[in-house]
Amino acid sequence: MVTATSLEERLLELAGAVPDPELPVLTLRELGVLRAVRVHTGDAVEVDLTPTYTGCPAIEAMSLDIERVLRAHGMREVTVRTVLSPAWSTDDITSEGREKLREFGIAPPRVRHGDGPVPLTLGPTRTQAPHATQATHATQATHATQALHATPVALDLRATDTATEPVRCPHCGSADTELLSRFSSSACKALRRCLACREPFDHFKEL
């Protein structure tokens, strides 16, 4: 890794302070999508940006915003490169970013633990949080074992739910929430409802 010059650090800070066009409470740094800034000659700079989702349309607005900010700070030539690898994960969202999402009314993504397949308990109509507030680790373990036995085929397809901790309502903090739809106002969010305060809310899905 090449050591960043102080100019590069300064430009990274400026680009990182650009707000996300869709969730303006977050900056690009907090979202974890800014990968690198390289100054080639005195006033030509290249920025590596990674999309949250492959089809995320916000990436174009992000690129334009970065270009505008860096030009305003004396860069003549700004090139924003889209890089896919390594793939962005919701674990790249900083802890301040998660807190801001919660304050904004969006349940932040849970941090993933391990990559292995996770057994899920599936209901035919609704997917309620399997463990309400009172659930203990012991009962969670029992649930997991039961789910494993109920699904004899060892699917290697990655589960979409970490199931390690419940999604909490961003309004009242209750863990008693249910899934209404896997896709909400954007591909990165799911629509849930709190069963304690009855408020619907968006959940930034783990990816």
Added chain:
Amino acid sequence: MTATGPAARPATGSAPVPVTAALALGDDALVLSHRLGEWAGHAPVLEEEVALANIALDLLGQARVLLSLAGDEDELAYLREERAFLNLQLVEQPNGDFAHTIARQLYFSTYQQLLYAELAPGDGPFAPLAAKAVKEVAYHRDHAEQWTLRLGDGTETSHERMRRACDALWRFTGEMFQPVEGLTADWARLEERWLESVTDVLGRAGLPVPQGPRTGAWSAGAGRQGLHTEPFGRMLAEMQHLHRSHPGASW
């Protein structure tokens, strides 16, 4: 495909991209994305309208990356003739009722998730996209699975319609496991795991595994060779007509 901004072009070094494979995977994603987009304004409930559009958007993102590996994304999407498209016949099938769309989603997303999981490791030209998209496709598959359970294990009517849909599309599923030039995958193993997974979901939904043939003379399966079913031409006409009528237009 928009007038501004390039698609993500993964830095794949200097390794040559197998064009046939990029087109096959890219066309699957593009064509299914367009079909799902046709639900906008017609889905049974608002949440589903949003869900299907979001899945379509994910697929469009994949298509942009894959077609950009093969050439100019807009030219490839909007100016090729029907015979030059290498997508599976499964993805071009009309939406039908909601059950047909869900059956198509179940069959295809299970296939795509297994295939991308094979392509994701390593440093092949498709690895960066596959590693990223496999996580998104997991949600598509989960969505299809939940609906299959709900419809199969629902009312008499929903069960019957879901059963008919699964039957009707079954003959298009053998084609998915024909080897694609330029892709290194264990196709026989992939098919085995696909059958295992789909059988499991159908079983839990109380639906029978369709009995019809998946390969051979009475099944479908020449999309990868550029031969398509009748509805595909009409879909392409709608998808391409704006670009062809106003070449070079932007906004």
